[in-house]
Amino acid sequence: MASPSPSLSFTMRKCQPELVAPAIPTxxxxxxxxxxxxxxxxxxHYSIIQIYQNESSxxxxxxxxxxxxxxxRALVFYYPFAGRLKEGRGRKLMVDCSGEGVMFVEADADVTLEQxxxxxxxxxxxxxxxxxxxxxSEDIKKLPLLLIQVTRLKCGGFVVSTGWNxxxxxxxGLSQFMHAWAEMARGMKTPSISPLWRRELLMARDPPRITCNHREYDQIQDTLTSSNHHLVxxxxxxxPAQMAALRRLLPHHLRQCTAFDLITACLWRCRTKALQTDADExxxxMCIxxxxxxxxxxxxxxYYGNAFAYPAAMSSAGKLCASPFAYAVELIHNVKGEVTEEYMHSVADLMVLKGRCMPTTVRSCLVSDLTRARFRDVDFGWGKALSGAPAKGSxxxxxxxxxxxxxxxxxxEDGLVLPVWLPAKAMQKFVKEMDDMLSGNHQNNPKTTAPAFIRSNV
Incomplete structure (x- = not known):
């Protein structure tokens, strides 16, 4: 199999997929x-890629x-992952804990980390x-719940990809499982954190009732005919330099806000300008x-089930773009505070009452903070990963x-990476808007720092 980039070609040898079942009956x-x-x-299925270097020991x-x-061995404790999904009345999903196993692929690539x-x-x-x-296009109910490939590299390093439903x-929750899996690899007999199913804690109430405002699920008419194709x-x-530049744009009472608030507000503002959204739209x-x-x-x-919400901060495009940066930061900070126990119960009830509806994608963006998932820290015995992150940018x-x-x-330098997908013309505008924010040009301040663009590819 050839690499997807013309800048580096390598071949991949993959063995036939096998099913790995729990070590003992479950x-x-x-x-x-x-x-x-x-x-x-x-x-x-959402995939995480972890890249490890050789370790002499x-x-x-x-x-x-x-x-x-x-x-x-880890599947003995997390045995539902070795089962398969079933769908019941009202599209209700359940897990048939059949112990069939998870997909595992052994592979070798004739390439080194240095390359x-x-x-x-x-x-x-x-x-x-x-x-x-x-x-x-595969029916997710027929697929294993974990899709894993471990690839040896010529240098002694290796790559672990984990796709999970x-x-x-x-x-x-996935991080908890992966750390338990790594503990088994390092010789532990039981996970340091015992897994709990307890999904009844986030079931809809009887009778279900929507008690909170859920702007993330608003059904909106898209008046544009734009396509998601031809994205870059x-x-x-x-x-440190980029974060300091963003903090300098804020009044003193906001300068202790989180890195997530800063980066997300910056993305929202620059993206809205780049897409040239009508001012009154x-x-x-949405913030995970x-x-x-x-x-x-x-x-x-x-508890390793899904336990998150994605409340939506909302503004007219005109006000978001014309207001000081602090306006966007405060909206992001405040909307996160809307998530309470009642909010979560209201979301569960909404799913039952509205047919497990999708969030709106019209003039919307969604950001997840995966820094606390600690995927880089998963240690199978070869030390921490050089990189641990989703396989895709979106x-x-x-x-x-x-x-x-x-x-x-x-x-x-330790820092944070934000991937962005946009149509080509919008991306050019986005880069300029980001440059202006990080250099202070939009406030006629002296230039302080340039944006750190890691990579661009179509």
């Missing part, structure tokens, strides 16, 4: 997913064998070669919020979805 039962889990938006260990055996150079930064542009070959877990991608690195920025600690008491430790069913991940660049 309960044969059916488990209902929650009404947060089985919403339509989450019915797809592991010279006699085969990463494929170690990781495969550890996976079998990839700076292209290791997320999203890894060669990721397609390292993913399990599964058609996007999003209805089973969110980023935090850029990734932007926000290191409403635009939405982990709700585990919003419950009273918090959801129990070990998230979910529309190109307005993206994520923020941590990364150490070639200069050794």
């Amino acid at each position: 309960p044969d039962e059916t488990k209902l997913l929650s009404d947060i889990d089985d919403q339509s938006y989450l019915r797809f 592991m010279a006699n260990k085969d990463p494929v064998r170690v990781i495969r055996q550890a996976l079998s 990839f150079g700076d292209n290791l930064q997320p999203p890894f542009i060669y990721s397609k070669a390292f993913l399990c070959d599964v058609s996007d 999003h209805v089973m877990a969110d980023g935090a 991608h850029r990734s932007f690195f926000f290191g 409403d635009v939405r920025m 919020v982990n709700a585990r600690n919003r419950f009273r008491p918090p959801l129990p430790i070990g 998230t979910g069913p529309f190109y307005g979805g993206t994520h923020i991940v941590s990364y150490k660049n070639s200069k050794g």
